[in-house]
Amino acid sequence: MIQPSDISAWRIRHKQANTSPAASCLSVAILLMSSSLCFAQPVTIHVDNFTFTPVETTVAPGTTITWVNDDDIPHTVVATDGTFKSKALDTEDQFTVTMTEPGEYVYFCSLHPRMTGKIIVKAP
Amino acid sequence: MSAQNDDSAGVTRRHTLECMLWAGTGMVWTLVGGVPGSMPLAKAAALNPSKTFSFVQISDSHVGFDKPANPDTLGTLREAVASIKTLPTKPAFFLHTGDITHLSKESQFDDADQILKELGAPVFYVPGEHDVLDDNPGQSYLARYGKGTSGAGWRSFDHEGVHFIGCVNVVDLKAGGLGNLGADQIAWLAADLKPLSSSTPIVVFAHIPLWSIYPEWGWGTEDSARVLDLLKRFGSVTVLNGHIHQVMQKVEGAVTFHTARSTAFPQPAPGTAASPGPMKVPPGLLRTFLGITDVTFQRGEDRLAVVDHTLAGEGTSK
Ligand SMILES: [Cu+2]
Numbered sequence: 001m002i003q004p005s006d007i008s009a010w011r012i013r014h015k016q017a018n019t020s021p022a023a024s025c026l027s028v029a030i031l032l033m034s035s036s037l038c039f040a041q042p043v044t045i046h047v048d049n050f051t052f053t054p055v056e057t058t059v060a061p062g063t064t065i066t067w068v069n070d071d072d073i074p075h076t077v078v079a080t081d082g083t084f085k086s087k088a089l090d091t092e093d094q095f096t097v098t099m100t101e102p103g104e105y106v107y108f109c110s111l112h113p114r115m116t117g118k119i120i121v122k123a124p
Numbered sequence: 125m126s127a128q129n130d131d132s133a134g135v136t137r138r139h140t141l142e143c144m145l146w147a148g149t150g151m152v153w154t155l156v157g158g159v160p161g162s163m164p165l166a167k168a169a170a171l172n173p174s175k176t177f178s179f180v181q182i183s184d185s186h187v188g189f190d191k192p193a194n195p196d197t198l199g200t201l202r203e204a205v206a207s208i209k210t211l212p213t214k215p216a217f218f219l220h221t222g223d224i225t226h227l228s229k230e231s232q233f234d235d236a237d238q239i240l241k242e243l244g245a246p247v248f249y250v251p252g253e254h255d256v257l258d259d260n261p262g263q264s265y266l267a268r269y270g271k272g273t274s275g276a277g278w279r280s281f282d283h284e285g286v287h288f289i290g291c292v293n294v295v296d297l298k299a300g301g302l303g304n305l306g307a308d309q310i311a312w313l314a315a316d317l318k319p320l321s322s323s324t325p326i327v328v329f330a331h332i333p334l335w336s337i338y339p340e341w342g343w344g345t346e347d348s349a350r351v352l353d354l355l356k357r358f359g360s361v362t363v364l365n366g367h368i369h370q371v372m373q374k375v376e377g378a379v380t381f382h383t384a385r386s387t388a389f390p391q392p393a394p395g396t397a398a399s400p401g402p403m404k405v406p407p408g409l410l411r412t413f414l415g416i417t418d419v420t421f422q423r424g425e426d427r428l429a430v431v432d433h434t435l436a437g438e439g440t441s442k
Contacts, residue, residue, distance in 0.1 A: 080299050
């Protein structure tokens, strides 16, 4: 699945290339796609093998994020600043939050605290 | 300068007796003066019974877990209890080193209690991280097992001159960190140990290992060094943990560290899999990976015999 962060990285590289009109056109198309993803597209983070994937995600304010536990052991999703906190998620359980406030949110699994992830909320 | 070097070399020699023994089926480990060696259980049973007592460590029952690694964790817990009843020495009491349940549900605690009451002797518990998943973390656990404990459930008691300490290292864990005891518990422990003579045999039990086994998988405790510091004046210290669902042992000076098998499902040896999740084994082999730990104390010989039994009956007839 394409993540907004992947697209913005590509966009930066593309700008630097600064090439033909065709490429510029493509650039605009990707910019449009990127903003529509940021504003409308919910994001899914998979929890498997004691790892959050993707481990870091950049989203626009208002984005809904869902964690899905694909592991055969329970995990939790807890923001270190207390912004969000799931119950124990057993296999296939989900947890959803909508991120409204811009900022960087580090989160972890309170059962297996070596498992950490980060969400960056910022306007595109 | 050189004298100092000599002295530290001496300390090093005395304390470098360190060994890590990997789990093997059917092995019997006996500690004589802190030095491990294999010994048949028949010989352990032949030790003078009038001056010994034994207790049994049960761990990681995970009641409620029903995935392919073991769809019947209640059944294997029942088998563990049945196997304990066949031990040559009746245990004076039991230690459960946590993860009684898988998800801290009342029904899971009920099911575990129903089976464990068949043991017919007191059970002293410490919680695992799976036992404190309720909305108000640890309240269900403490309501059932917290009598006579402080804080998150830590406690101590004495039996026949041996001092037992149950520590809790699964609450208030910090992002990126390991197991955690916390300043309050360490202060309590310091006060608890203070009146004891250094010749008092000590047994410490906790869920997550109190020595660093594999931090990459969270198999260690952030502040365990402070506990070991408080224990270093004692001549006989046995540390019993669970959490890693396999037998591992290390001897460092007067301290013996030992982890017990789970009664529910095995976990991989450190670094041998993508994650420490449940290890699937052929159904016919599952019981060779599950088990309990029988510990015998013999007065006057500074001897704690630690014997691991699998649910397949291995460890009983070597
Ligand atoms: Cu986890």
